[in-house]
Amino acid sequence: MxxxxxxxxxxxxxxxxxxxxxxxxxxxxxxxxxxxxxxxxxxxxxRSFIRIGATDSPDLFVHLISSRFSNVTTVHIDERISVPLPLSELVKKPDKGASSSSALKLHYMKENNGSTSAEGDFDSLCLSDAGLSALANGYPKLQKLKLIWCSNVTSKGLTSLARKCVSLKALDLQGCYVGDPGMAAVGQCCKNLEDLNLRFCEGVSDKGLVELAVGVGKSLKSLGIAACAKVSNITMEAVGSHCGSLQTLSLDSEFIHNEGVNAVAKGCPNLKALKLQCINLTDDALEAVGVSCLSLELLALYSFQRFTDKGLCAIGNGCKKLKNLTLSDCFFLSDKGLEAIATGCKELTHLEVNGCHNIGTFGLVSVGKFCKHLSELALLYCQKIGDGGLLRVGKGCKFLQALHLVDCSSIGDEAMCAIARGCRNLKKLHIRRCYEIGNKGIIAVGEHCRSLTDLSIRFCDRVGDEALIAIGEGCSLQYLNVSGCHKVGDAGLIAIARGCPQLCYLDVSVLQNLGDMAMTELGEHCPLIREIVISHCRQITDVGLAHLVKSCTMLESCHMVYCSGITSAGVATVVSSCLNIKKVLVEKWKVTPRTKRRAGSVISYLCVDL
Structure with a gap:
């Protein structure tokens, strides 16, 4: 009533x-x-979660936020993320009837940000120890904290926070220059800490991390260390001695050797996820993992130049529960190592082979033969893998849902037809610069893979309209990228528009045969499009763009650089018709002063001076 x-x-x-x-x-x-x-x-x-980007007075901002939202347990502060308005616009001078809290805001700003020097102005742009103390005072029940590239935070602020937020469970200090005293304080006070990320924390050394491992060893489950030059095997040995519950470890270091990883493998038998990018490790480290870490489910090896199939065979023999394997730039691995994984780790669901130039068709045949539960396969820069490998995958991996192929010059239409016929649950197919794949293979996908929603065919110059017509008739795509497929024109995109009304993302850049007719059809049939890339499409004009944005009212992003048929009028049409627009990428000279005044915050320029 x-x-x-x-x-x-x-x-x-x-x-x-x-x-x-x-x-x-x-x-x-x-x-x-x-x-x-x-x-x-x-x-x-x-409210239990707060996310804060960069501001001109972050310490004050944290103080204001903590006074408003009292039950927050998760805080994410990322100083790489900008905000549209400076804090001075948010904190107004109080009127006669203003509350006492407004006066408190101004008092806090005056007391804590009163420096007028250039150095003071610069420091005020970054969260400091004072802001971290305000955070600790406001949220004593804090459980999860992320500080991303907060370069002014030191051990003093971290110590203050650790003493007050004793319930802390997750701490991410990526890019923060905290030192050993801060780490020691966390170890002494935060006995429930489970997750710690120390990527690019250059001030941390073995001394602080050993004290932390001793303090939180019983609770720590996840640890990430990268680009910490003062961290060595000593830390890993302490982790192996005290952190028996560790389940996830990520290491990126040139100062950690076999001894460190061996100590973790022997002391942390419950390890489930291991990511290594350590150039000084050899087969001995992987053998220790294969013998001791029998619960391992995820293994990622990056840029290994000193281990061979011997180490991978040890993983295959011991880690029977392995489900996710990434091999990136491991130059001395061959088909023998991949065969050992396939025969030993039959529960494998995700496999990525990237730049391992000695792995060929035979290794992938083994995967297709033994890994029946494979759901995602990525082959990147694998020149020696031919059609035979994917023929076997298509025959044996019925549950495959995602396939990524990049620069695989020996894979062609025969392989794609086998995948299409055998893996009918395929939902995502991404292909880039595989020049032997043409219309025949993609037509087979359209005919057999009715669940496909995500298709990316970039710079495959044998794929044309016939392939997209088959996709439009057989699949309901939400994501489509045909950038650089110069044989694709209006006919193919019209078929997509009429057959895929759920389309949300479209990239048709560098298509010289695409014109206004396709844009008109997309506007009529695909009202859900949120992102579109039409850069370097010379035949698309203001007319086609107007038809597109007339019905695509949900459009948020439009890239249209180097489109000679699109003028300043077309740019103005986009920003005036699309109320949800967040980004327009265009040449600077196509933006009129009126358009800039109306939507300057969403316009980006690829070439500023042209």
């Missing part, structure tokens, strides 16, 4: 807060908080 607030009268605070907990959309929650003061207060109480 008009004039009666039945919701606020009947529902208690606890029930409204519970309703807010079930609203996932941030925009919807923000809208709910504007209904009335009570809803705003309760919505703030229901």
């Amino acid at each position: 008009r004039g009666h607030d039945l919701i606020n009268t009947c529902l208690p605070d606890e029930l409204i807060v519970e309703i807010f907990h079930h609203i996932e959309s941030k925009s919807t929650r923000d809208a709910c908080s504007l209904v009335c003061r009570r809803w705003r207060r309760l919505e703030r109480l229901s």
Whole structure:
């Protein structure tokens, strides 16, 4: 009834807060908080996650946020992410009737950001120890904290936070120059810490990490270390001695050798995920993993130049539960190593082979023969793998859902036909610069893979309209990328438009035969498009662009550089017709002053001076 607030009268605070907990959309929650003061207060109480980008006064911003949202347990601060407005626009000078909290904001800003020197201005742009202390004071029940590239945070601030936030479970310090005292404080105070990421933490050394391992060894489950020059085998030995519950380890270091990994393998038998990019490791390290880490499910090996099939055979013999394997730039691996994995790890579901030039067709045949549960396969820069490998995969891996092929010059239409006929549950197919794959293979995919929703065929110059017509008739795509397939024209895209009304993403860049007719059909039949790339399409004009944006009201991103048929009028049409537009990439000279005033914040320039 008009004039009666039945919701606020009947529902208690606890029930409204519970309703807010079930609203996932941030925009919807923000809208709910504007209904009335009570809803705003309760919505703030229901918030458990806060994400903060770069601001001009981050310490003040953290102070203000902590005073408004009191029940937050997860904070993510990333100083690589910019925000549209400086904090000075958000904090206004209080009026006569302003609350005391507004005066407190100005007082805090004056006391903590009063420096006028150039150095002070620069420091004020980065979160400091003062901001971290304010965070600790505001959220003593904090459980998860990410500080990404907060370069002004030191051990002093981390120590203050560790002493107050003793319930901390996850800590990410990527790019923060914290030192050993901070790590030691975390080890002493945060006994429930489970997840620690120390990528690019150059100030951390063995001393601090040994103290941390001793302090949180019983709870630590995940550890990531990368580009920490002062971290060596000593830390790994401490992890192996004290962190028996460790399940995930990621190492990227030139200072860690076999002894360190051996100690972790022997001391952490519950290890499930291991990612290594350590150039000084040899087969001995992998043999230790194969013998001791029998629960291993994920293994990723990057840029290994000192181990051979011997190490991979040890993994195949011991790690029977392995499901996910990545081999990237491992130059001395051959078909023998991959065969050992296939015969020993029959539960394998994800396999990526990237730049391992000695792995060929025979190794992939073994995978197709023994790994019946394979659901994702990526072959990148594998010149020695031919059609025979994918023929066997198509015959044996009925559950394959994703296939990625990049620069595999020996794979052609015969292999694609086998995949299409055998792997009918295929949902994602990404192909790039595989010049032997043409219309025949893609037509087979359209005829047999009815579940395909994600198709990317980039710079495959034998694929033309016939292939896309078959895809349009047989599949309902949501994602399509045919960039650089110069034989594709209006006919193919019209078939896609009419057959794939759920299309959300489209990249047709560098298609010289594509014109306004295709844009018109896309506008009529694909209203859900959010991102489109039409760069270097010379036959698309303002007319086609106008037809596209007329119905595609959900468009958020449009790239259209080097389109000679599109003028400043077309650019103006896009920014004026698409209310949800967030990014327009175009030449600077095509943006009029009026368009810049209207949508300057969403316009990006590829070549500023042209």
